[in-house]
Amino acid sequence: MNSRYSYDENNETWPVFILAILSVAVIPLTLQSIYEILFIKSKNSTTTIGSIDESNQISSNIKKFRSKNKKSKIFNKKNFILLIGWLFITSLIFKISTTEISSIPNPNNFDPYELLEIEYGTNEKDIKSHYKKLTIKYHPDKIRNKSDEEKKELEERFVLITKAYKALTDEITRENYEKYGHPDGPQQTLHGIALPKFLIEGKSSPFLLAIYIILIGLILPYFVNNWWKRTKSFTKKGIHNDSANLFVENLLNYKPSEIVKIETILKWLSQSKELKELLPSSKFTEENESNDEILEIFNKFFQKLELKHYELQIISKIPILIYGLIDISSSFRNTEITNVAIETLKHFIQRLTPSIKNELLQLPNVDVDVVDKTNIIRLSKLLKLSNDEIKSTLGIKSDDELIQTLSIAKKIPILKLIKAEFKVPGEKIVTPNSNAHISIKVLVKSPLHKGSNFVKKIPEIFLKEDESFEYLKDPFKIVNEQPILPKTYAPYFPVEKISNYIAYIIVQKDGKIADNPIFVQNLDLSNLELSQNQFENLENFKIGTFKIPFNQPTPNELGKYQFRVIIKSLDYFVPDLDFPVIMNVENPAKLEEIEYDIPDPDEDSIAGALAQLRGDKVNRIDDDYESDNDDDDESDLEDDEDFSDINTDTEDESEE
Template identity: 30%
Template sequence: MSSEYSYDEEGQFFPFFIVTVAGLVTIPVTYSLLRKSTDLENTAPRIKSSFQPEHADLIDGHRRKQKRRERKHKRMIAALVGWAMIAYMVYLMSVTARSTPKIWNPYEILDVPMSATEKQIQSRYRKLSITLHPDKARPDPAKNETLESINEHWVEVIKAYKALTDEEIRNNYIQYGNPDGRQSTSFGIALPQFLVTEGNGKYILLVYGSLLGVLLPYFVGKWWYGSQKVTKEKVLVKSAGNMFKEYNERADRNNVVKILSSGAEFEEILHGHKADAGSGQLEKRILADGETTLYASGMTAKDRDRLQDIDDATRRKALALLWAYLGRVELDDKVLNDEKFEVAPTALALNEAFTTIALAYGFTQPVLSVYYTSQSIIQAMPPDSPPLLQLPSFTRTAVKKIEDAALSEARKHITIQSFMDIPESRRRDLVKDAGISTTAYDAAVTVAKQLPRLVIEKTFFKVTGEKYVIPNSLVQFVVKARFIPPGTPNVPAVKPSDLEDVDPDESDPKSRRELEAETKQHQVPLAHAPYFARDHSPRWHLFLADARQGKIAVPPFTFTTFDKPILDEAGKPTFNVQTLKMQFQAPPQPGEYKFQMHLVCDSYVGFDDKREVVMVIEEPSKAEEVESDDEISEPEEDTIAGQMAALKGNQPAKPKRRPARVEELSDSGSDTEEEDEEEGDSDTDTDTDTDEE
């Protein structure tokens, strides 16, 4: 059996092939573009504020640039090209005349029905021979008939007659669709024949060679080497190595800023002449005398020495730009100001990667320093700055005057919540004396009353389904907290039931709506960070530390969403009690274990919580005693279960003597026997709630 290949010479099926191939690529790309983003920064609400910082156009420019990157223009172009190609192919399908091969049918040729008998077929053949035989038929010029066409038609009539009267030929037609038996196999290729003609072969080979030998290896290699250049935190491997080398277990916040400047990402921002352009002017501005600090940028003398000890021009300028951003220093140069806002998001990404390095060592101080540095970068504030600088229009000089007048004791700074707790009239007097206008003050208060301050109401340890925490059990540290923005009046009291953590009843079926309500998570508004050129969704880091050793006992659990609504439909606080849980294995020995709990928000300064918590590990025997009290008693002999036990050879327990009053009720025919039972305490929590420091 031979095989033949036929090409789509008329271009009838080539469009179908192109539509199929293009659709396999275009449809997934289009879906990825139209699919709603699940990134926290794209789904969270925003804090309402009319404040516009200086150089807001530069900050918004970087935000728009980031949005353009997120839109994935390459995918958009690929989708447009793909749909344009599909549309053109569909157009070709609609206008191309398609010819279908005619199937050889002997019944149709003889013009007899398929139910015709052999006698009817012979009669029909004789009639056709009178008019169609070449010796009798004459060509008709009006029908474009020729002698050759008459002969060919008569041959078809003879073949059809034999196919329907000869048993062997008829079987061939039935089995193979042809009176001559099995034919050669033909494969149709949906490619125009001009692509495979002899003259065009070298061009086709050139195209295939370019695709398979050049473009495919290039894109695969680019993807591979690109994936190997970055870590899972999306920073360059070189940057992670540089920060790893500079890690210090006693690193403070100022030192972390210097470590972040070692990121190789800054080489892409400050490439070429940008590494040196304006460096002298930049350092002069950040090292100028400050009004409330040693230097205008908030740097210390040690920070100045660290800067001047750097020989690499790119890193030195990156560090100077970071301090200019943190200190909100005006550089009097549009390019330098633009670079100042550009380095901040990169520094935050590096800071998140440095968190992983700090956690690997397990020391508390560097981890806290990294978290506090995140606050400084998002709010554009030097380390150890007064929290009031987060409010719009509050400058360092104004904050210094407010703190000097408001602080009656030797505290370092006043927090936003403490400031908002001051009576309204007193607050207005303070800001007026500090030189802040009434309009600016009102705008600042509006923002302050929207900030998501998480207030802890209760903390405790528990083991699911158990009354006590025993060695090596799976412990949950539960934090009950509410979002209470600073200055919120008439905060409702907490319901005691909301502070409990009841284990779910597996036997209680829940409706689909209830399950969806439990699994749905709610976000807080995006961080109010007018100087940070990115949208950022706040995160809360919860971990336990051993204060004596200065090491982390339970690694941080990060919370970005919460189980209950934070704001109602009108944007007002709901004061719902949120539940934060972290799970870990209990120590192997009984006793009291003291931990230092840290709850740190990565976006706001002064909203952190630190307190001592105590976990009590009981002896396993104590838990066994509780279990023995709850064991099911043996069946009594006068019950059905007791009789079944007796049949199995077990000795049932003797029936208990009922009280006389019960016997009297039974004798009188009463069927309302009641017994009072004491309910054991089902609270499995070990309360460790202490006063907030």
């Protein structure tokens, strides 16, 4: 029985088919991988501005753990699979380029004009002429010195050429061709399969069928099921649902009369599902025993004892768990637990037990017993002492250790508030039922820098934001354009971490969090590289910007609404920013009363030249800049009276 299927016995089609399928998957993924390698910064690739060298402080145990957990942008599973894909593509291209294509036309794709090598519409005389030439070339009686296979191919071609000639000259044959597309009338329908026949109908076909069943019926469902279970088992913040449920339960059972301490947060963390899964099977027994085992690991970490690999893995999971706890506690609007959770994270990052001297204890080479006896608690106060006094205050024994300690201390950033206000993009005032955000301008300073009270005199021109259409469309663009923060100085933490700030709004009326906090990883720390003289020059230092979205429309009723903003470092023990901000919701009709300052054209511009011809006023840049400075100084001083840094560095200010 004749087969109804046409197989690719000469390997002409299936390599092209597989090449097309592979190319669709491999080429886009390769381009994406190249883009990520060249243009996208990885988690371990950040700016070097303000970075702190911690290489001399990291223990061999931590270095070994980091090297095992460090992911390369080039040598990873994805790129390895892509390499295999390109090897397959290369082999397929080679096979296609070296495979001879059969010159026999497919009888099912009958085209008499193509077979006779003439153009459509050629007259009968020319058809006969071309036919005679081809019969001389392909007639079986004319074939000499050919192999049997070549003779067979030429004979088949001669038959097709003859049919093509008749299809264009013989009435019956032409009628069949026009009606059925073939001079012999209706043809059997053939289905082409781009695979060799032995794979489908040969002895290996049951084996291939088994592979197909295993692949489609077992392996693919297994990976899809695992992916689905993982997706459903973890929250958007990346913590296990069981851990999130425990946090929610603890928050629901929390009584406002209870004092939440770092020990409380540690107890909650010890109940986390992902931490228990990292325990060896010998340690994973009853729930309470597992909790105690994890708490014991926490104690070993804070006591600076050497940890095993699985214990370091448990510690490395702490940041993501605390981020999840912060997200949940802020959803409960619980300010106290959010604050304590942030402090707990900093203690893990710097590997310090609770102490009021943590600003000093986060430095290397210090003697804890000596520091405990000093009255100094601020880095800014410490760095005003002489080198000998610093050595005795910190218990440092050698000059080399002192140099290392000071190099780290001066690069720990401290924020000073310059200005904070509610803003509505494109508006001069805050209008009812509008989308507002809080724009915050800060000065980043080193603990070594003195005299930062001049922030009150910074001219408004230095604080003015771009009001182009692009920035009005995306008010947070100015924040994202700032440099990415460097790696945190955390030589005792198992994994490298990028510096972070957290900012959130508190409603003054009830002292509760207004919305979920935002995490900020973009801030220019170039001020830390400035000397004291350079720092005091307005043209040298950079002003940082925070923007906190107010994720609900502004109130419909006019009036003043009081809020607080808290900005904390998630990595270093430094004074936090905690200041009031007033939302003054005003009548939109007031916009008509506001006089918009339309600047006069510059004298050296075309508009300025035309204005001079008309006798209008033009803007002389130098004079205008001086007058603007004077006005801005006064207005900024008035604005600054509305803000007070609640947790300011009082020792620093007293020195200034």
